[in-house]
Amino acid sequence: MATRRDFMKMTALAGGVMAGSSVSNSALGGLPEPVSQTSPDTMDPLQPHDGSHPYNPVVTLNGWSLPYRMNKGFKEFHLVAEPVVRELAPGMEANLWGYNGQSPGPTIEVVEGDKVRIFLTNRLPEHTSMHWHGQRLPNGMDGVAGLNQPAVMPGKTFVYEFEAKRPGTFMYHPHADEMTQMAMGMMGFWVTHPRTKHPWISEVDRDYCILLNAFDIVPGSATPQIMTMLDFNLWAWNSRIFPGISPLVARKNERVRVRIGNLTMTNHPIHVHGIEFQVTGTDGGPTPPESRWSEVTSDIAVGQMRQIEFIADEEGDWAMHCHKSHHSMNAMGHDIPTLIGVDHRGITKKIQKLVPDYMVMGERGMADMTEMTMPLPDNTIPMMTGKGPYGSVEMGGMFSMLKVRADLKPGDYSDPGWFQHPEGHQAFEYTGELPEISEGPSSTNGLMEANETPQENQFRAIRPKDKRG
Ligand SMILES: [Cu+2]
DSSP states (O other), X not given: OOOHHHHHHHHHHHHHHXXXXXXXXXXXXXXXXXXXXOOOSOOOOOOOOTTSOOOOOOEETTOOBOOOEEETTEEEEEEXXXXXXXXXXXXXXXXXXXXXXXXXXXXXXXXXXXXXXXXXXXXXXXXXXXXXXXXXXXGGGSOOBTTTBXXXXXXXXXXXEEEOOSOEEEEEEOOSSHHHHHHXXXXXXXXXXXXXXXXXXXXXXXXXXXEEEEEOOOTTOOSOOTTXXXXXXXXXXXXXXXXXSOOEEEETXXXXXXXXXXXXXXXXXXXXXXXXXXXXXXXXXXXXXXXXXXXXXXEEXXXXXXXXXXXXXXXXXXXXXXXXXXXXXXXXXXXXXXXXXXXXXXXXXXXXHHOTTOOOOOXXXXXXXXXXXXXXXXXXXXXXXXXXXXXXXXXXXXXXXXXXXXXOOTTOOSOOOSOOOOTTOSOOOOOSOOOOOOSSOOXXXXXXXTTOOOOTTTSOOOOHHHHHO
């Protein structure tokens, strides 16, 4: 597996070759050499190379940006649609479809006003196409197979050309057998940077990209179920699940932007602990500053893109996650009855005679799932997992951390480890005397006696009959 250093070398090489006057690839003739990447590490930002307008590049969590070449005024990219193997988290790999070795595909970064040419080569077993979600472009470049163009058949290459007209956050995905191709992981991010200083677009110190996606993979298997409508069991950021998602890191007091796009089948209220943020951009571009308000959770609906921004002025390891609790856990969380309070001591032995592996779980809550010794199927991640400095984090799916440190170097994206809490800044166990816990609230403090009989008319249900009189 390529390391980050290997990749940077490769990128430098690819960028150098691409920016040069000749590209020798006999199989593809005049096409830009396709660059591929299989490591799930978060790659350092791809600095704009030769011949392009300067911009502050983004960082795609557990992803990378696609190198390009300049060709007579066009920025040229080469996307290759193909089957890929994606590590969702250490210990679990998925057979997906993606672009250039990965799902999601590489992020495409251009500058407002750039003339862009994208070659799309199809190495899938079926036809595909590419839709440039949110872009202003000629209708024939919009990529809806059958409507705007013929489908790109296996083995064929199509060319898309348009001007990146407005700055903002965009996505790309197929518009051909969409149900299959998106369920298999075919999608990517697109960022158009402003050409000149825009009054509604701030300069930021860090600019992260997260694509929300979801899979339905039966525990023990590796290929998504493509017919699933809503009941997905793996909720991912950039085709990674916790604890496989890189933390977002920031130096204290830096301005941070996170661009989030949703290509799942449901909405995701993305919640950040420790700070408040503002939504500074949507699908339609930057929001006017007077329209913004602060919040700590932003709901991102299906097909939407949101840019959130904040000053990372509180040090720590702050949780950042989808607030739907089933989306911050991994598979196995479905179809298990609630057993809280059920005493199964008698029945367990009887069942184990028939099913030797049978274990009772859930009678004290589901936290036992993190530590239990029940054998998991191969290629499966526990439902609630992630080792923190004080025990299991008991999370999965769409969960990561915002790690803010005063001593982080500008431009350093490496994981700084666990936060060291200053004296007096952490919850601690009370070890003094505990007062007697009384049976119920007493009337002397103004609350109702626990077993006081309610007034007859207080809780009387009104039935249709009563209404009729
Ligand atoms: Cu969610």
